[in-house]
Amino acid sequence: MSLRHGLLGLLAEGPASGYDLTRRFQEELGAIYPAQHPKIYAELGRLCAEGLIALASEGPRRRKAYRITETGMSEIRVWLAEHEVDHTVRLQPLLRSVFFWLMEPDDLRRHLARERLFYAEQAARYEAYGECGDTPNGQSLRVTTEAAVRLYRALADWAEWALTMPPATAKPGD
Amino acid sequence: MSLRHGLLGLLAEGPASGYDLTRRFQEELGAIYPAQHPKIYAELGRLCAEGLIALASEGPRRRKAYRITETGMSEIRVWLAEHEVDHTVRLQPLLRSVFFWLMEPDDLRRHLARERLFYAEQAARYEAYGECGDTPNGQSLRVTTEAAVRLYRALADWAEWALTMPPATAKPGD
DNA sequence: ACGGGCATGTAAGCGGTTACATGATTCG
DNA sequence: CGAATCATGTAACCGCTTACATGCCCGT
Numbered sequence: 448m449s450l451r452h453g454l455l456g457l458l459a460e461g462p463a464s465g466y467d468l469t470r471r472f473q474e475e476l477g478a479i480y481p482a483q484h485p486k487i488y489a490e491l492g493r494l495c496a497e498g499l500i501a502l503a504s505e506g507p508r509r510r511k512a513y514r515i516t517e518t519g520m521s522e523i524r525v526w527l528a529e530h531e532v533d534h535t536v537r538l539q540p541l542l543r544s545v546f547f548w549l550m551e552p553d554d555l556r557r558h559l560a561r562e563r564l565f566y567a568e569q570a571a572r573y574e575a576y577g578e579c580g581d582t583p584n585g586q587s588l589r590v591t592t593e594a595a596v597r598l599y600r601a602l603a604d605w606a607e608w609a610l611t612m613p614p615a616t617a618k619p620g621d
Numbered sequence: 622m623s624l625r626h627g628l629l630g631l632l633a634e635g636p637a638s639g640y641d642l643t644r645r646f647q648e649e650l651g652a653i654y655p656a657q658h659p660k661i662y663a664e665l666g667r668l669c670a671e672g673l674i675a676l677a678s679e680g681p682r683r684r685k686a687y688r689i690t691e692t693g694m695s696e697i698r699v700w701l702a703e704h705e706v707d708h709t710v711r712l713q714p715l716l717r718s719v720f721f722w723l724m725e726p727d728d729l730r731r732h733l734a735r736e737r738l739f740y741a742e743q744a745a746r747y748e749a750y751g752e753c754g755d756t757p758n759g760q761s762l763r764v765t766t767e768a769a770v771r772l773y774r775a776l777a778d779w780a781e782w783a784l785t786m787p788p789a790t791a792k793p794g795d
Numbered sequence: 796a797c798g799g800g801c802a803t804g805t806a807a808g809c810g811g812t813t814a815c816a817t818g819a820t821t822c823g
Numbered sequence: 824c825g826a827a828t829c830a831t832g833t834a835a836c837c838g839c840t841t842a843c844a845t846g847c848c849c850g851t
Contacts, residue, residue, distance in 0.1 A: 506845075
């Protein structure tokens with residue numbers, strides 16, 4: 448349950464609504480940790496009930512902004528300092544690569560070219576993110592986007608490298 | 622539902638049991654696409670019922686080896702060629718990095734040092750994988766491990782780089 | 796007045812994990 | 824004969840997605 452602490456962390460920057468948080472999780476964090484609005488609203492409700500966040504203000508269009516409480520702040524701090532990191536990685540594109548030998552060489556080339564492009568675009572997107580301000584949270588976000596850039600560049604380079612490999616087709620003679 | 626096609630793809634290499642496949646998904650693919658035995662046995666049952674795989678042999682300790690059928694082969698080929706790639710990435714360590722500014726500088730340094738080590742170990746593990754034979758599927762696995770190496774090296778380098786950054790502490794004066 | 800974006804929710808279902816449970820065989 | 828490992832399963836739960844549904848406000 449990382450989303451819970453993700454929301455808490457974002458609210459540590461300042462009050463925000465479910466809508467705001469949804470946008471951040473889609474656009475800013477979409478490429479490293481996506482989340483959809485139903486999960487977010489549900490979790491906000493739970494966090495509020497448990498007193499980790501509280502209603503900060505109500506705006507037009509029944510907008511509800513939440514702020515983090517003292518309890519919430521200590522909760523996120525404890526999580527960051529003490530809770531074990533979940534290193535789970537699950538990348539469908541890499542699972543697919545195990546089966547490249549089952550693909551037609553032409554299909555594989557097309558596939559890798561498209562993958563390369565996609566990853567390069569993602570890398571560029573985060574590279575363009577540029578400065579995030581000189582606030583503490585802005586500087587941390589800068590570190591995060593750097594990770595995203597390096598990650599997607601690594602995948603783009605890999606796809607490019609894979610294109611240079613002799614295609615390992617199934618049944619060359621069989 | 623990628624696991625389904627993951628199993629199909631591995632069975633395309635030759636007959637295997639749920640136990641065999643579980644081991645491959647834990648050890649060989651654990652760092653890019655982990656899967657646990659309950660899911661695997663359940664999925665094998667379903668695949669068998671649908672005729673995409675079939676019982677190949679029964680061994681000692683009630684071992685049941687499955688083989689892929691013609692239907693299954695065409696299913697995995699269609700999936701690889703036509704089904705859209707799921708590019709979802711969800712990395713808790715990168716979500717955490719958004720909140721580095723909430724951590725004590727000392728805790729952060731320790732955290733990054735441990736992360737760096739972890740990723741370097743993973744990279745080394747896959748680097749050591751070395752040759753996977755000259756069979757078509759072995760060559761593809763080589764391409765996959767190359768991706769894993771590049772991915773984990775990128776993360777290790779990132780953690781090392783992050784250690785050189787001035788820690789963006791919260792509330793410098795507040 | 797109405798269309799589009801802001802804003803919040805509910806419900807069903809899926810994919811995956813964890814814990815529990817058990818049987819069979821080999822090796823020392 | 825006991826421990827370790829091979830081997831297969833079930834049940835409960837969790838986190839997340841998708842589809843569905845609705846209300847409100849602003850600009851044209």
